[in-house]
Amino acid sequence: QIRVGVLALQGAFSEHIILLNTLPQVSEAVAVRNAKEISEVDALVIPGGESTTMALIAERSGFMPTLKEFVRTHPTWGTCAGLILLSEAITSGGTLKGDQKLLGGLSITIKRNAFGTQKESFEAGLHVDGLDNAEKLFPGVFIRAPVIDEILKPDEVEVVAKLERDYGKTPKGTIVAVRQGHLLGSAFHPELTRDNRMHLFFVKMAQEWIAKQNK
Numbered sequence: 384q385i386r387v388g389v390l391a392l393q394g395a396f397s398e399h400i401i402l403l404n405t406l407p408q409v410s411e412a413v414a415v416r417n418a419k420e421i422s423e424v425d426a427l428v429i430p431g432g433e434s435t436t437m438a439l440i441a442e443r444s445g446f447m448p449t450l451k452e453f454v455r456t457h458p459t460w461g462t463c464a465g466l467i468l469l470s471e472a473i474t475s476g477g478t479l480k481g482d483q484k485l486l487g488g489l490s491i492t493i494k495r496n497a498f499g500t501q502k503e504s505f506e507a508g509l510h511v512d513g514l515d516n517a518e519k520l521f522p523g524v525f526i527r528a529p530v531i532d533e534i535l536k537p538d539e540v541e542v543v544a545k546l547e548r549d550y551g552k553t554p555k556g557t558i559v560a561v562r563q564g565h566l567l568g569s570a571f572h573p574e575l576t577r578d579n580r581m582h583l584f585f586v587k588m589a590q591e592w593i594a595k596q597n598k
């Protein structure tokens with residue numbers, strides 16, 4: 384079993400905690416707000432919310448360097464705003480373009496608010512690689528969601544899910560979830576569904592990665 388932290392500076396963290404606590408592979412899922420709390424978990428989820436606000440709070444409280452180091456060395460999954468924080472750069476969207484603080488780790492660039500006002504929030508059926516019962520579509524809940532613009536290291540970054548059709552101006556084939564080693568990122572919100580397969584996927588991936596490190 385592993386102990387999973389959910390970054391609780393802002394955003395939809397309680398839903399992740401509730402869902403993770405239903406998994407037998409998780410001893411406990413807890414909120415993480417500071418250096419002490421993060422030192423007590425094996426893996427981390429960075430939830431959806433507002434990436435600029437989350438970064439600002441982390442920065443002001445001096446938590447940013449510890450958080451960055453954790454992400455570099457431990458299994459971490461970013462959903463929506465969390466995916467933005469794990470990216471290397473933002474290529475478009477949002478007002479703080481260029482000077483928004485990011486954690487990095489995933490070798491990708493991001494378009495923030497990619498679905499614009501045409502589609503603030505919607506659900507898309509997705510095939511997500513690696514899930515149990517993979518042929519069953521996963522309900523991808525997108526809320527002012529980003530998309531992955533560019534993959535900077537194609538030999539290291541694995542595409543896990545793509546849009547199955549056009550959504551407004553965002554075309555079919557647009558990448559919405561990736562994995563790179565110990566890091567997972569998704570543009571949608573699995574914590575807002577009753578489908579726990581994505582959480583299970585992350586927890587198993589984290590367990591495998593941790594086991595490999597300890598060999």
Ligand code: GLN
Binds near residue numbers: 430431435527529
């Ligand atoms: N638009 C938000 C951002 O840029 C992300 C939205 C979300 O997490 N649901 O941070």
